[in-house]
Amino acid sequence: MEFLEDYQKIVAKAIARYTFKDKPEELYAPMNYIISHGGKRLRPIMVLMANDMFGGDQKKAIKPSLAIEFFHNFTLIHDDIMDEAPLRRNKPTIHTLHGINVGILSGDGLLLKAYKFFEDLEPELYKACVRIFTHTGILLCEGQQYDINFESEKDVTFDDYLRMITYKTGILSASSFEIGAVIAGANFKDAKHLFNYGKHVGIAFQIMDDYLDVFGDMAQFGKKHAGDIYENKKTVLYHYAMQNATPEERDELNYWYSKKTDNIDKIHGVEKIFRRTRVEEKVLQLIQKHNHLAQEFLAKIDVSEDRKKPFVELANYLLKREV
């Protein structure tokens, strides 16, 4: 998508410009390291897209868009420690290279540095944006804690899971759009509509991730097949299967999801029940539901259709993967 690439160039340029030159290097080099490894820069792009939707001054939105990107990278550094992940984007993670202490500290520093990127805004805007930013960060921590809890909890409901992914994935894209809209001077209602658009796109995107974990083309997806099943993650796939399983199948699911094992029989057994209970179809319907909800919120926003087009395209792009 051409417009995404244009935005990516703008973000890349800004990131290059705001590379940390501070000392001590042992603190800042890891921050620059993780930020330089890229990714699609979707979250800062969301800030810029929202700002453009409401005719905002792009210059004003660039540093706040980096705040979101840097915040996102702070969460990656700390999450990688918690997950004991050796690699991120095919590069060694920070704690793998420099130890847990540097991981903790450079993560903390990056979160604090992210706050600084709002400081060019006038006080009213600064306060509005920093409040959204702080609130988002808190929900992300809560989502992460729910995710940790769910590993050992037996009774995780469908709604529990949906709230967890909303906090972990939905809110950050929602807030990225909202911050961009607020900086452009959008009215409260429109900013909230765009927030909700982003929330449902984010939720749909995460469910797609869960879907691809089992039903995706491994090579394209670039992750271990059925990793969520190995790790007993009670994603929507699991919940749909449980809802439609026979008592015997339910017992079998309970059996497998209480075991930590690399046994391939587990994957075969669980996937057979997923097929039997038509999980694939139901998950795709749920993704479409959230995509439709997103489009409904987009429709409510008081700007020309022309300005909404990139948002329709973005959702299609994010959710197209193989569906």
Added chain:
Amino acid sequence: MEFLEDYQKIVAKAIARYTFKDKPEELYAPMNYIISHGGKRLRPIMVLMANDMFGGDQKKAIKPSLAIEFFHNFTLIHDDIMDEAPLRRNKPTIHTLHGINVGILSGDGLLLKAYKFFEDLEPELYKACVRIFTHTGILLCEGQQYDINFESEKDVTFDDYLRMITYKTGILSASSFEIGAVIAGANFKDAKHLFNYGKHVGIAFQIMDDYLDVFGDMAQFGKKHAGDIYENKKTVLYHYAMQNATPEERDELNYWYSKKTDNIDKIHGVEKIFRRTRVEEKVLQLIQKHNHLAQEFLAKIDVSEDRKKPFVELANYLLKREV
């Protein structure tokens, strides 16, 4: 000191009022746990003292004073992980009770929650305070990284060490006073004078800590005697000894400070050189120097002597320990 106790009661009441009731409990209970274990609450008291000095509305300063206290506790949670400390204020540390992951995450959450305590302030004040707060946090991370670096660096100078303790200890008390002054509406100059007063009191306090590590009454101090020497910390004591040592003594210091050992001969050997080079006297002079600098900044502030009295008393209280 009576006025300190009065302030402590105010802070205790506020902390009780703002105990986290959010969910998930697994995230918030550790935050409440560390905050409930107290300490002298010096930093929030500094906010309130500064606010009172300039006749500010105490109600307005209370939540920001908790921001400082909660921020301080965030640093303790993460520092305890980095130091692998089993105990804090004679209670098990959070990572000891709940694991490193909960330590990292509840620390992150506490930092973010701290930001929320400024949100009752009007935008101008909010921005002014949050900027100071963010900047302080960044310097603390830098100071912590310097401290980590110094463990393995050979050429740590006196100035390096002084900068490190300024970042780790001086700036937080300085900023606590500054934030209180800003909330009360103090002019820029007076707020900066109070900042500098706090900085030098903080530095003096930290040097006193280093002094007591070797020359203090262990029972009163409640820490392992000469822990800094065991850990090869190049505090001002070390630097003064090096400056005044004979070549042979310097070799001996270099020898001991390159060894990690619990050998009591190390302590005896180092302390003998400390005595010979009159380190004790010089360190006490340095503490007095920073106390005098603090008092000089205090003198410049444009309020009545009456309002400065608690600040003189606070410095004396903090620096009196055994000297």
